[in-house]
Structures are given as structure tokens and as C-alpha cells.
Amino acid sequence: MDLKLIEGFLDEYLNVHGFTDTSTNGLQVEGSHDVEKIAFAVDASMQSFTYALECEAEMLVVHHGIIWNGVDRITGLLKERLKFLLENELSLYAAHIPLDAHPEIGNNAMILRYIGVEPEDRFGDYKGTKIGYAGYANSEFEEILEILEDRFGEVGYMKFGDDYVEKIAVVSGRGAGYIEEAKKEGVDLLITGEIEHSAYHTAKDCAMNIIYLGHYNSETPGVKALMNIAGDKLGVEVEFLDIPTDL
Missing domain, CATH: 3.40.1390.30 (NIF3 (NGG1p interacting factor 3)-like)
Structure with missing residues (x-):
């Protein structure tokens, strides 16, 4: 082609x-x-x-x-x-951002669907554009954590909010900067990729639950989904190259 x-x-x-x-x-x-x-x-x-x-x-x-x-x-x-x-x-x-923000096969929409949540609200302002998604669940924090561990292996988390989780937001990659926005928008759980030191006290002071999958892990869903779309629509051979960074 x-x-x-x-x-x-x-x-x-x-x-x-x-x-x-x-x-x-x-x-x-x-x-x-x-x-x-x-x-x-x-x-x-x-x-x-x-x-x-x-x-x-x-x-x-x-x-x-x-x-x-x-x-x-x-x-x-x-x-x-x-x-x-x-x-x-x-x-x-x-x-980059186009693959984070895509409503069907983007990293953030895909991660929500992994835990059985449909992306409904745009979330996470980046240079005037919402790049993440939020949706609504009726789940326990531990239940969601278990689903993500089954798919991604060992993940990190900080549990400073309630056991019961209703609104969940996802910003893949480096999304810890959205903790305060999550609090403002009534989010009970923020799922992201990597976390930094300062995020601990921000999450604690906001009483926010955080699950962090690792930057690499959080950005494989969109790449794999795009690969499947390209293979199907274009009729070319495709292959995913898994090169984890453990970060």
C-alpha cells in the first residue's frame, strides 16, 4: 500500500x-x-x-x-x-495527544472500558483541550484495583478516598497534575501512568484515590487498538513491538 x-x-x-x-x-x-x-x-x-x-x-x-x-x-x-x-x-x-484523546481507541477511553466504565465526560485540560475521560461506576476501590492488576500486573496506588467509587477519571502517562482538577469535578478515583513525589500530599490533602499503572503500561492500550484498526481498515500486516520500560 x-x-x-x-x-x-x-x-x-x-x-x-x-x-x-x-x-x-x-x-x-x-x-x-x-x-x-x-x-x-x-x-x-x-x-x-x-x-x-x-x-x-x-x-x-x-x-x-x-x-x-x-x-x-x-x-x-x-x-x-x-x-x-x-x-x-x-x-x-x-x-501523541491525538492518541490520548481519541474517544474510541484512545488510551484514556480504553482504560475506562477495561474496568467496565463507558467514557462519558471529557476531563483533564491540556493547552485548552480535554485529553482524558471520566465515567461512572458502582464499584469498590479494591475491585477496580484487582481488574487493573489482572491486566497490567503489579500497579501502584494511593488510597486516601472512600472505599466506594462512583466517578472515575483517566489521564494516561504523566497525569498526577490533574489531582486538584479531579477533586473539583467530583472524581473519586484518578487513574494515570506515573506519579511524582509531590503528588502524595496533593492526593492526601484532596482525599483522592489514585491508581498508577506505569507510564508505559498506561499508553499501550491506544497503540494496540490503533494497530487493530489499521490492520482491519487498510488490509496491511501489523505487529505490536512490546518494549517495556518498567516506568
């Missing part, structure tokens, strides 16, 4: 140009125009590039690309990464 057709489909499906983002979303590096297989990964790295070539993919789609805040100069690691991609004609496509 022609690269431009794949790029056009992904651009439209993800609305990549409809978000303000530090990532340069869309096709970041143009490689071979004949694409028979697309690899998908959370992060762009030399490891994911090498794995993509080993599985004979001509294109790699990632959540975290290699171009952030534009390009001032091509030196150091960026030079080495671009050199590798161009020499091997491996295309690189990135979808």
Missing part, C-alpha cells in the same frame, strides 16, 4: 492536526512509499527501529516520536536516529 494513503487515513482517523501539542504529530520521517507491514510501539527509539526492521516492517507508528517542539538543529541523538531511519527507508509516524 502507498505510504501516502496510510498517512492520510491515520491523519483523518486521529485528527492529528486538531490538537495543540509539543509533539510533531503525523508523519515525522518519510521512508519507503511501498508499505506491506506496519509495526506499532509506544516509543520511538533505536531499539524500536531495529525491531521494526527485524519484523520486516516498512513503517513504524508510535505514541512518542522523535520530534518535539520542532527542530532547531540535527545533531547528536536526533542525527543518529534520523540517519538510521533514512538509510533503512523506515517511515516514522507519531500520534
Whole structure:
């Protein structure tokens, strides 16, 4: 399949140009125009590039690309990464905020559905756009924790709220900055990726329950869901490259 057709489909499906983002979303590096297989990964790295070539993919789609805040100069690691991609004609496509915020296959909507909650309300302001989702449950905190542990393995949590959980919000990745917003909007449980030291006292003072899955784990759902959509709609071979960071 022609690269431009794949790029056009992904651009439209993800609305990549409809978000303000530090990532340069869309096709970041143009490689071979004949694409028979697309690899998908959370992060762009030399490891994911090498794995993509080993599985004979001509294109790699990632959540975290290699171009952030534009390009001032091509030196150091960026030079080495671009050199590798161009020499091997491996295309690189990135979808950062568009993949977090997508209502059907986005990271946040998918995580809510994992625990049996339908995304209903937009949540989590990022540069004027709500990138997360919130929904309503009738569950115990421990019950939700068990479901997430079954899917993601060991997860972290801080339980400063009630045992009974009704409103749940999700912001994947680094979402601890939304604790106060969650409190203001009547959220009982905030699910995110990674947590920082200062979040402990913020969560405690807000009497907020937090479950953190790990940054990488929280951003695999959208990538895998997008992979399935692309394989189905485009009719190309696809493969997920699992390269966990344990962070």
C-alpha cells in the first residue's frame, strides 16, 4: 500500500492536526512509499527501529516520536536516529495527544472500558483541550484495583478516598497534575501512568484515590487498538513491538 494513503487515513482517523501539542504529530520521517507491514510501539527509539526492521516492517507508528517542539538543529541523538531511519527507508509516524484523546481507541477511553466504565465526560485540560475521560461506576476501590492488576500486573496506588467509587477519571502517562482538577469535578478515583513525589500530599490533602499503572503500561492500550484498526481498515500486516520500560 502507498505510504501516502496510510498517512492520510491515520491523519483523518486521529485528527492529528486538531490538537495543540509539543509533539510533531503525523508523519515525522518519510521512508519507503511501498508499505506491506506496519509495526506499532509506544516509543520511538533505536531499539524500536531495529525491531521494526527485524519484523520486516516498512513503517513504524508510535505514541512518542522523535520530534518535539520542532527542530532547531540535527545533531547528536536526533542525527543518529534520523540517519538510521533514512538509510533503512523506515517511515516514522507519531500520534501523541491525538492518541490520548481519541474517544474510541484512545488510551484514556480504553482504560475506562477495561474496568467496565463507558467514557462519558471529557476531563483533564491540556493547552485548552480535554485529553482524558471520566465515567461512572458502582464499584469498590479494591475491585477496580484487582481488574487493573489482572491486566497490567503489579500497579501502584494511593488510597486516601472512600472505599466506594462512583466517578472515575483517566489521564494516561504523566497525569498526577490533574489531582486538584479531579477533586473539583467530583472524581473519586484518578487513574494515570506515573506519579511524582509531590503528588502524595496533593492526593492526601484532596482525599483522592489514585491508581498508577506505569507510564508505559498506561499508553499501550491506544497503540494496540490503533494497530487493530489499521490492520482491519487498510488490509496491511501489523505487529505490536512490546518494549517495556518498567516506568
